[in-house]
Amino acid sequence: MFHKYHAVAWLAMSAATLPHLAHAQDGRVARKEVGPDGQPTLIQFSAEGRLAARAVDGALVIRQQLALGTDDQFKLARTETDQLGFSHQKFEQYYKGVKVEHATYTAHSRGGQIETLSGDFEKIGAVSVTPSLSADAALARALSFVGAKKYMWQDAREEAGLKAQENDPTASYKPQGELVLVRDARQNAENAPLVLAWKFNVYAQQPVSRAYLYVDAHSGEVVLKDDIIKHSTRSAKGTRSTNATASTATFATAYSGTRSLADETATGGYHLREYTRGLGIETYNCKKSNSYTSATDFIDADNNWTSAEYNNANFDNVAGDAHFGAQSTYDYWKGVFGRNSYDNAGAKIKSYVHYDDTPGDGVGYENAYWNGSVMTYGDGASTFKPLTALDVCGHEIGHAVCEKTANLTYSNESGAMNEGLSDIWGASVEKYTVDKYALTGKSTYLIGEEIMKAGGALRSMSSPNTYSQPAYYKGSYWYTGTSDNGGVHTNSGVLNYWYYLISAGKTGTNEKGASFAVTGIGLTDAAKITFRMESVYMTASSTYANARTYSIQAATDLFGAASTQAQSVTNAWAAVGIGAAYSGGGTTTPPPTTVTYCSSKGTSQSYEYIDLVQLGSINRTSGADGGYYNGTALSTTVAAGSSQTMTLSAGFTGSTYTEYWGIYVDWNQNGTFESAERMDYGSVAGTAGNLTSTWTVPTTAKSGTTRLRVVMSDNSATTACGSYSYGETEDYSITVTGGTIAAPAPATLAGPAKSGLSAEAVLSLFPNPASSLLTLSLSSNAELTKVEVLDARGAAVSAARYQGNGQLDVSGLAGGLYLLRATDGQRTYVQRFVKQ
Template sequence: MRKQYSAAALLMLGTLASTTAQAQDAMRIQNKIIGPDNQPEMVVFNAAGKASYKAADAAVVLRQELGLTTEDQMLSVRTEADQLGFTHQKFSQYYKGVKVEHASYSVHAKGGAVESISGDFEKITALNTTPSLNEAAALAQALASVGARKYMWQNAAEEAGLKRQENNAKATYAPKGELVIVRDTRRGENGPMVLAWKFNVYASQPISRANIYVDARSGEVVLKDDIIKHAAATGTFATAYSGSRSLANSTATGGYSLREGTTRGLGIETYNAKKGNSYTAAVDFIDADNNWTAAEYNNANFDNVAGDAHFGAQATYDYWKNVHARNSYDNAGAKIKSYVHFDDTPGDGVGYENAFWNGTVMTYGDGATRFRPLTSMDVVAHEIGHAVCEKTAGLVYSNESGAMNEGFSDIWGAAVEAYSVASLGAVSSGVKAKSTWLIGEEIDKVQVALRSMSDPNSLNQPAYYKGLKWYTGTGDNGGVHTNSGVLNYWFYLVSAGKTGTDEKGVAYSVAGLGITNAAKIAYRTESVYLTSSATYASARTASITAAKDLFGAGSAAEQSVTNAWAAVGVGAKYTPPAAIVYCASKGTSVAYEWIDYVKLGTLARTSAADAGYYNGTALAAPSIGAGTSQTINFSAGYAGTAYTEYWEVYIDYNQNGVFTDAGELVVSGSSASAATLAATFTVPTTAKTGNTRMRLVMSDASATTSCNSYNYGETEDYTVNITGGAAIAGVSGGTINGLTGNASLIGNEAARTLEVYPNPATDAVRIVLPGNAEATMVTVTDLRGARVSTTTFSNGTLNVSSLARGMYTLTVSDGQKTFHQRLVKQ
């Protein structure tokens, strides 16, 4: 049945209103990545874009940036929050109410403002969405293309087992057709979009499961997207591969079973398929005293591998939870069920040489001539990695997206194996030792391993995009187990680092980040930015963005990720961005006052006048942690009279070269004191990690901003190093000696602020004392210090119409305190 959605359920996103809107939109964009189909794959917004696009404006953002028509709709699928403070709202694309397979777009927001959007949008025009082939006929074509001897829905026991598992009396393995729009991949990765029937076909003999897409007009199968990813062979009790392990399990009739309760999500369970292919016929492994010894289980039946599957699932769950804060493969605590001793053709005397995730459970064969039982740690983590991919990027299992599907599973195989050795004390107890950068090394009887991440070529995989050993045929879904070598080698380079020469003779140098940091980047790439039809080029963009999110723009991580892609033939090396040029700010004269002291953390500088501007950005940068309270000290130097000075301190928290973003004016106030002043401010948790500029401005004019040439005073610039941050959002005003907000600066005495306005003046100026106290004396002196007698003061107003143009000093007293302020007569 064709799915129908009401108008209320769909986000109807129309066309751009006008070229004016386009121009305004362009002003909001910092960077836009255009894919090979001439559609945007990622749009990053600048400060103006963030200010105008709120998280609630997701529909508006997509409408404007993707140029959607009234026939295009976006349906919100889910919204997730991450540890960096981002929210990610994911949308599926529909055309005339029909879902466009593998087309989705995400809106990434932080602090309520949209930071960027990314995804895959398919531009579709004039496509007929009425099928000429009915569901039954299309299903017949799908089944003919599979050609299985038996299907899961034909097994009554399996159907009953599914109903129990799903707690749904209507649950069935029988395929149900759904009308979708999908790309005809028979004509290449950029083939035409067609209307198709989609069926989930699960065969039991021989074993296979895939989404089959049948053209709703011609009846041809245009795409097969495997759900069971045959690893072509991938892949502790006294386990076969990881020594004697302590396993969480539970009591059962007759002893203890390999069923953990709910300490890890909804549980981890391991079953014995008894060399059969039926999940419902599988039984528990039972041990009478819960001491699963080698004498009992290291037998001709390889029963010790049940411990490997169970320990591997627990270790994999722990890895995802402890390293990536992910609760099982679906991030919702899904139960991890594993079946060992599986055989696709029972009774033939040949063990099953494979392992797979079938969309619901993990399945492991005992191997035969090529492999030992396929339950080594990296194989277990690899298969669960396929489940993670299905619940995140959903990478289509063919060509480049399929190669990356396999590559990410190898990445998780390596990462979990390294974690189990380092954190869980897993030892190597099999025929061969564990090796992080080899995949399936413990199970392979014929060669050193299935794949090498550190040297893909050695095991017939490419280490370079479309280079040596790159597969160009149609077998293995377009070489998914071969061309995954490019992603594997990229991950190895980012983790371990290396200097060398690529296949084109170009030198490269990649600084290693360690496997944990590299894995964090890979996970954010897969879970946040990649879409199901991703290519290596889009993965490059996604991973660079992930590195920036996690470690900051221009960070060692961004450089390493970028240079590693260049080393494997995808994109150019890292090029440092053009140096940020800040606006000029300088006092014209320091004849009367200047900044003579600045202190923040490890920065402490005393100075005389610096000609109106001092560039201290080359000095050692003090570190200020995101989310911490900081105290800054500073003082003015005076040639004589201590005039009222206006102080401002700015920090470019988002490192975009301006001080005008929200919260970047961190201190503001005034004082006529020569004593050391103190102010406190809080660094926002969202400030961007890394070095940035801090600017102090001291001016005699209250209107002076971060970018001014002003008459009297001085500007000083310094570098500060922000740690533990991310990117800019709002920030509240600082606290100045205990007063919240932009209060008056206070030194070692009470506040002394005199307001004189306008200044410069032509005829009259208004004088306001602190607390609106009454002025008992007002005198005016010229530059020579001579008193001027031609001015008059009455009711708070000083008449200066008789003064010649120039600069004067006002001395005002309330009978207790005396204030000095410079006055300019125009």
């Protein structure tokens, strides 16, 4: 199979340049969790440790914490930012230059400091990386293992279609071998030995299968099969017309009633293709064949796709379900997570209905699957109706999401969670769409209930035992054999039940006789925690124990360590037999009883100082206070979601100067001021007059009393911590009512003008979020003389290009949260924006 690589420089790993970060005994590591192999799966730094663990030193911090040897290397795969203000540097492990399959480690940072490390590190002894078996010989062993009648690269039509699709004359389905180190999965043990293997992407056409096959580079044995094609059940193409225009169809679907669907009008009529979502959604007719390249469009003359026309012997009405399902799944990921298609880069979603793996045998295909590129739906036979129901669509595209995030290996526990996550997304997409369109006949926690000919469902998330799935880890119905990739469609029941418990809540007794009480947090919060677990923390080899650790950390990131959500997540794992129940902090890192904040102080007030801070009942005028004033005894109360206006003023001993103002609020009450908690930082030309800053309290800011910090400095590089030359810092208290934690809304800081600038000059950004072009507009109509973009670590990003005239090209940025800093020559403006 063809591969695409990006040239990435190897990271130097000299620990001599890194401040020492000792292990837990010196207090710099607050928490460490290890796996069965004794290697850390999560390392959380204390406040002291974070000060030394700089985000720019991510690779070095990992090297030191994992005690890497000289043969171990980590290669930066990608860096992502999120809307909480986190930056995630994801590294892949190599040993003597050979990739260690499924071994990744991530540095999670905020405000330029690493807060946690997580992942799977393989401690490797003496392993040869020189193969004794050639790639060609290994491929022959792999093909013998598959035993297919025909492979995709043997079909000239499919090969030509691939070359056209990729616009690459060298593209081919024929596998190319890659040397890797991988665990021998035949032993079905977490501590199975690592072996040198050839990795192949083998795509068979008859019978259909597609998997990564790992062939021992010495013995020639297949040591792991990682399926790329993933089914809803246990196993029982086109280009846009140049003259096409967008339109809206009315389609009588098989499972979701008559729906309005976006499609296009082109030569011959109306086609099930639309381009308002990402790079498009397209639905094709395989006409009971196993060929994608010979598939054709569904075409309707008047764009009224009626039941009389399409509810026929061929079940053509299910084309509308596939199209509606893809559109609804896209809308769910966009609406709930701001994600642009399954890869967050607008990937086209192509669906093929009426697929038959063995054409002409008179038996329909009893499955649906994601093949690594497209969606494929069979018409069913004795067991199933056509497999295009809404939750099946959400399930299969969920596999695509997993492939682009955690990429969980499709075997044993990681494969079971891969399946469980797809069930979770199928249920969540279904509920989201039911609520949006008032659909009937669907059950959130039943999977595949609409496609069963004999009634019932494939699986029940609320009662896994009903369909012979386990509701308890290694309990009743837990599968220990080797079929179905180690029982991925069976053992997924544990994750499904966990999700049901945190979503809906339940009190009861599990099968081991232990009582449990789980508070339901609703599908929205449950989904946010689950997706953060999947996309931020999970690795390809994650186990159920890892899922517990990572979901608790995700809930802590989103809602706080002692939040209802974190407690619910912890208690649900205890209910399904993994770990202990919440005990007031024993299973997570509790907030300290006394929070210690970093110091901040101006070294000189010879020229300027803060002389007014007013917010609600805080109203203090003053002279110079020696660089720092502790006003935490002064407090005001604000409501989550409310808009607040502060009044500030600088005092000068003589001439006035341009000052840089920073307003920080510790919304999550963790004792640090992250970049997402900087409500404002802007400069105002020299004035002794009053300034105003307007901002919004996050709707989910943690309730209780927290720290407000105001920093005024003559230096634009001044942050919330440390000493600086001229200016002053003042601290106060804010009591928040309602909510838990979230990133704050952008703010504006306005002041009296100089050189004709308006006293209320504001920088606006739109659209926000942006996908390609961000327009910057100053209310004063002044020209911006400099524009720069910073990532969540505070480092400048070169991929964004300012084109002048208020136009900033952000198409080259990865998706996530960024900081924009712009100046008109006299004042600096800072705003946040999200790249889709």
